Amino acid sequence: xALTFWYxxxxxxxxxxxxxxEDAAKAAHVPVVWQPFLLGPIFKASGYGxxxxxxxxxxxxxxxxxxxxxADQRGHPFQRPLPFPQNSVLxxxxxxxxxxxxxxxxxxxxxxxxxxxxxxxxxxxxxVQAAATADLDAEAVxxxxxxxxxxxxxxxxxxxxxxxxxxxxxxxxxxxxxxxxGDDRLEDALAxxxxxxxxxxx
Amino acid sequence: xALTFWYxxxxxxxxxxxxxxEDAAKAAHVPVVWQPFLLGPIFKASGYGxxxxxxxxxxxxxxxxxxxxxADQRGHPFQRPLPFPQNSVLxxxxxxxxxxxxxxxxxxxxxxxxxxxxxxxxxxxxxVQAAATADLDAEAVxxxxxxxxxxxxxxxxxxxxxxxxxxxxxxxxxxxxxxxxGDDRLEDALAxxxxxxxxxxx
Numbered sequence: 001x002a003l004t005f006w007y008x009x010x011x012x013x014x015x016x017x018x019x020x021x022e023d024a025a026k027a028a029h030v031p032v033v034w035q036p037f038l039l040g041p042i043f044k045a046s047g048y049g050x051x052x053x054x055x056x057x058x059x060x061x062x063x064x065x066x067x068x069x070x071a072d073q074r075g076h077p078f079q080r081p082l083p084f085p086q087n088s089v090l091x092x093x094x095x096x097x098x099x100x101x102x103x104x105x106x107x108x109x110x111x112x113x114x115x116x117x118x119x120x121x122x123x124x125x126x127x128v129q130a131a132a133t134a135d136l137d138a139e140a141v142x143x144x145x146x147x148x149x150x151x152x153x154x155x156x157x158x159x160x161x162x163x164x165x166x167x168x169x170x171x172x173x174x175x176x177x178x179x180x181x182g183d184d185r186l187e188d189a190l191a192x193x194x195x196x197x198x199x200x201x202x
Numbered sequence: 203x204a205l206t207f208w209y210x211x212x213x214x215x216x217x218x219x220x221x222x223x224e225d226a227a228k229a230a231h232v233p234v235v236w237q238p239f240l241l242g243p244i245f246k247a248s249g250y251g252x253x254x255x256x257x258x259x260x261x262x263x264x265x266x267x268x269x270x271x272x273a274d275q276r277g278h279p280f281q282r283p284l285p286f287p288q289n290s291v292l293x294x295x296x297x298x299x300x301x302x303x304x305x306x307x308x309x310x311x312x313x314x315x316x317x318x319x320x321x322x323x324x325x326x327x328x329x330v331q332a333a334a335t336a337d338l339d340a341e342a343v344x345x346x347x348x349x350x351x352x353x354x355x356x357x358x359x360x361x362x363x364x365x366x367x368x369x370x371x372x373x374x375x376x377x378x379x380x381x382x383x384g385d386d387r388l389e390d391a392l393a394x395x396x397x398x399x400x401x402x403x404x
Contacts, residue, residue: 010265046257046258052257052261055248055254055369058368058369062369065381066387124359137396167261168261168262179267181268184386185268
């Protein structure tokens with residue numbers, strides 16, 4: 001029994017969830033599986049082809065305002081990433097190659113590089129830096145991220161996401177396959193997983 | 203000083219907000235101005251051209267699940283509209299032609315026709331029914347909704363929405379022009395309007 005947290009390193013609202021899911025899940029007594037994946041192939045397969053948050057300049061501009069407000073409310077740092085969206089393939093491969101228990105710490109370090117430090121995670125040096133921040137063997141993290149096993153594992157994760165009808169990130173999937181999309185639904189997803197069904201009136 | 207509630211009768215999350223904004227605003231001591239508009243022209247002007255909720259079949263399917271869960275949590279009825287999206291032009295003209303004080307009741311009756319009764323609000327008979335439900339002079343509501351004044355007022359509302367950088371519905375705009383998008387941001391918008399700034403940590 002666990003809630004699966006599907007996240008993408010270039011996703012603004014995935015970042016917001018990554019910073020709070022451990023505390024929220026602990027309070028709800030729900031184990032969480034951190035599952036990195038890529039949105040790019042999913043957006044490409046959709047009717048639109050790109051991020052819906054970048055659909056218009058008005059919507060894109062709002063996303064930055066909204067995310068900054070949310071981060072500020074929670075006392076979390078937030079800077080608009082440069083560049084955006086980022087090429088998150090190498091970071092996602094490095095994360096998926098890690099044992100599950102090491103993913104949260106490394107993933108939070110990667111998210112911090114993107115959304116707090118304005119670094120470009122397409123740069124292998126930034127992956128190494130994040131791994132070091134997470135107290136991991138940085139060169140091994142990079143080497144494993146570049147392996148064919150990591151490439152295959154990430155490809156399989158994207159296929160599984162598509163089978164699960166995931167269309168955005170973050171997405172939370174309960175052990176009975178209920179899907180919740182977006183940082184705003186983290187509490188609902190945890191309550192569902194904790195109780196096995198729809199939470200009561202709020 | 204008031205919060206402006208921009209809503210579209212064919213918008214699922216506008217319906218969810220319409221059912222709760224009066225109670226929430228009363229609790230926050232914030233007056234609300236009900237401002238009907240149309241999303242169609244705004245989506246047409248955007249890069250994508252349609253509703254982002256219908257961007258892929260996975261996202262569209264999720265929207266129905268999510269909206270039904272939310273309505274259920276709140277004890278509100280919810281049925282998937284037939285047809286969807288609806289042609290909401292006549293209903294929006296009828297709403298905008300009403301004095302502001304009469305808009306909430308009529309608008310909630312229209313929303314109920316769409317999201318509880320599965321009626322098609324493109325049908326003038328449904329507009330008449332909703333006006334009667336709202337204890338209004340139903341024939342006058344329909345006649346005023348068909349007037350050139352109503353047409354011009356709705357056109358002006360859409361132009362104003364575009365000037366305000368509105369890209370979806372519901373949208374809440376504070377008296378100092380802060381924009382909040384989506385039913386999930388109603389509380390933040392009310393708190394901002396009540397205090398004149400960013401709410402404290404939550």
